[in-house]
Amino acid sequence: MEVGRSIxxxxxxxxxxxxxxKISRMSxxxxxxxxxxxxxxRLGEVLNYAARVQEIAVDVVLSPSxxxxxxxxxxxxxxxxxxxVACAPESEEHYFVVPAIxxxxx
Amino acid sequence: xxxxxxxxxxxxxxxLVNKEISAQELAAFFTxxxxxxxxxxxxxxxxxxxxxxxxxxxxxxxxxxxxxLIKDNISQKGRALTCSSNILKGFKATYDATAIVRLKxxxxxxxxxxxxxxFAMGSSGxxxxxQTSKNPWDVTRVPGGSSSGSAAAVAAGLVPWALGTDTGGxxxxxxxxxxLVGSKPTYGLVSRxxxxxxxxxxxxxxxxxxxxxxxxxxxxxxxxHDPRDSSSLAVQxxxxxxxxxxxxxxxxxxxxxxxxxxxxGMDPEVVSAIEQAxxxxxxxxxxxxxxxxxxxxYSAATYxxxxxxxxxxxxxxxxxxxxxxxxxxxSSLSDMYFNTRHDGFGTEVKSRxxxxxxxxxxxxADAYYENAKKVRHMMTKNFLDMYKDVDLLVMPxxxxxxxxxxxxxxxxxQMDLQDYFTCxxxxxxxxxxxxxxxxxxxxxxxxxxxxxxxxxxxLIFKVAHAYEQKTAWHTMHANV
Numbered sequence: 001m002e003v004g005r006s007i008x009x010x011x012x013x014x015x016x017x018x019x020x021x022k023i024s025r026m027s028x029x030x031x032x033x034x035x036x037x038x039x040x041x042r043l044g045e046v047l048n049y050a051a052r053v054q055e056i057a058v059d060v061v062l063s064p065s066x067x068x069x070x071x072x073x074x075x076x077x078x079x080x081x082x083x084x085v086a087c088a089p090e091s092e093e094h095y096f097v098v099p100a101i102x103x104x105x106x
Numbered sequence: 107x108x109x110x111x112x113x114x115x116x117x118x119x120x121x122l123v124n125k126e127i128s129a130q131e132l133a134a135f136f137t138x139x140x141x142x143x144x145x146x147x148x149x150x151x152x153x154x155x156x157x158x159x160x161x162x163x164x165x166x167x168x169x170x171x172x173x174x175l176i177k178d179n180i181s182q183k184g185r186a187l188t189c190s191s192n193i194l195k196g197f198k199a200t201y202d203a204t205a206i207v208r209l210k211x212x213x214x215x216x217x218x219x220x221x222x223x224x225f226a227m228g229s230s231g232x233x234x235x236x237q238t239s240k241n242p243w244d245v246t247r248v249p250g251g252s253s254s255g256s257a258a259a260v261a262a263g264l265v266p267w268a269l270g271t272d273t274g275g276x277x278x279x280x281x282x283x284x285x286l287v288g289s290k291p292t293y294g295l296v297s298r299x300x301x302x303x304x305x306x307x308x309x310x311x312x313x314x315x316x317x318x319x320x321x322x323x324x325x326x327x328x329x330x331h332d333p334r335d336s337s338s339l340a341v342q343x344x345x346x347x348x349x350x351x352x353x354x355x356x357x358x359x360x361x362x363x364x365x366x367x368x369x370x371g372m373d374p375e376v377v378s379a380i381e382q383a384x385x386x387x388x389x390x391x392x393x394x395x396x397x398x399x400x401x402x403x404y405s406a407a408t409y410x411x412x413x414x415x416x417x418x419x420x421x422x423x424x425x426x427x428x429x430x431x432x433x434x435x436x437s438s439l440s441d442m443y444f445n446t447r448h449d450g451f452g453t454e455v456k457s458r459x460x461x462x463x464x465x466x467x468x469x470x471a472d473a474y475y476e477n478a479k480k481v482r483h484m485m486t487k488n489f490l491d492m493y494k495d496v497d498l499l500v501m502p503x504x505x506x507x508x509x510x511x512x513x514x515x516x517x518x519x520q521m522d523l524q525d526y527f528t529c530x531x532x533x534x535x536x537x538x539x540x541x542x543x544x545x546x547x548x549x550x551x552x553x554x555x556x557x558x559x560x561x562x563x564x565l566i567f568k569v570a571h572a573y574e575q576k577t578a579w580h581t582m583h584a585n586v
């Protein structure tokens with residue numbers, strides 16, 4: 001049972017291991033070696049299917065967005081920051097505590 | 107008291123007003139239903155203590171005393187909020203979503219948190235990091251997703267209503283799988299303030315009930331302008347139950363999208379049930395026009411690109427810094443980000459983030475994301491043109507009835523294509539409602555969709571209600 005196979009395939013470039021590693025770095029998600037193959041397959045099949053937007057997007061001109069920014073008065077509201085900081089895995093006073101940006105060389 | 111389990115909101119309100127039953131008794135009754143049946147159905151991640159539920163309701167209003175379940179990506183102040191993900195384990199919401207505020211103001215009893223696909227990414231409930239919800243009609247089958255727990259709880263008579271969210275079909279498809287009415291409002295009709303964002307230009311809170319009247323009632327409570335949501339439409343609140351009189355407007359024209367109903371891969375029993383529904387609509391006085399929507403063939407592709415791109419952006423915030431899970435073994439900030447997000451997100455969520463960033467990245471954004479935006483714009487125009495000749499559309503909701511667990515484990519694209527008939531409503535921002543219309547030969551529910559132009563909820567509900575009153579599907583209940 002496969003819905004919607006009526007459009008022919010328009011294969012984009014095949015997804016490679018390098019693509020996965022590059023995109024995962026961009027996404028800040030660690031990928032282990034044994035996860036790469038299945039991600040290549042998964043991304044490949046979705047992107048191959050999605051590539052069909054190229055076929056129909058020809059000659060479509062996007063008009064400028066009708067969206068307007070919704071404004072409100074710039075008024076400071078008091079709220080208890082501790083409520084927010086308390087959600088953090090680690091916090092100190094009103095700071096979120098995180099590991100150092102650079103690893104220690106000790 | 108057993109006939110309360112599948113009572114409608116309307117019936118329960120009558121009993122409450124006539125003092126046949128109290129809010130306390132209803133809270134106790136439905137909490138007990140969860141205790142008795144949810145070990146099997148697994149719809150709720152958490153059922154709250156009845157005392158705290160009653161204390162947080164304002165004990166007045168059109169939903170006074172009526173229990174419901176809330177999908178776990180909608181903030182309820184002081185309650186856990188996990189989106190069925192490990193990365194939000196232990197996180198508690200610090201404020202109420204606008205929809206929650208409005209429900210509490212109208213006296214609703216918010217009984218608990220409904221299970222879902224992780225971060226609303228899925229069409230079966232199988233990507234939840236915590237538990238797998240079952241379809242009460244056949245517990246070897248999925249209830250649909252991503253609002254799986256919401257659907258399962260209402261279909262099992264554990265609550266008469268539940269909220270879900272619908273980004274590509276996640277309220278309507280589970281509704282169709284579970285013999286429920288599932289509505290996705292016009293984009294901007296219901297505030298997104300307090301929903302954990304998946305696809306911000308697509309997300310809407312949706313309502314799941316066993317009848318059209320109940321659905322219209324709950325939507326009336328949560329809909330309407332919210333200054334906290336900049337995408338909220340400047341529309342006043344409306345009572346969508348007012349026009350439900352069992353008739354349809356004279357001269358109503360309904361377009362049946364034939365290239366949807368007869369698409370490759372449609373289950374013949376689903377097609378047959380929908381053709382029967384079309385006959386009923388004709389008997390009610392509608393003029394039926396068989397039409398084709400060529401843009402439909404591209405809607406899923408467009409949806410995949412836009413939703414994954416927006417998800418990649420929205421889920422960047424989950425990095426272990428300010429909330430939720432953190433990989434405590436990492437000694438550098440960078441490692442902490444990478445490991446937290448690897449360990450905290452499930453496979454499907456990670457795949458979608460990667461796809462999203464890919465279609466936005468240099469060298470690919472033009473081919474994918476920019477083109478997807480163009481197709482979206484074109485589709486919206488096609489729909490608007492089409493609504494000059496018809497008032498509403500009939501579409502299938504899903505190509506099949508509820509499938510077995512694991513059916514798409516090796517065919518993930520086919521799972522993605524469960525969104526095929528539903529995502530056009532999200533892309534165009536138009537409303538759509540799934541309505542029960544039959545059973546397969548193995549007693550699995552089938553639902554069809556009514557699509558309408560922007561802000562046509564009143565008309566859709568009117569027609570859906572008239573159809574429902576001419577049929578008996580809404581009186582059938584799962585054996586729970």
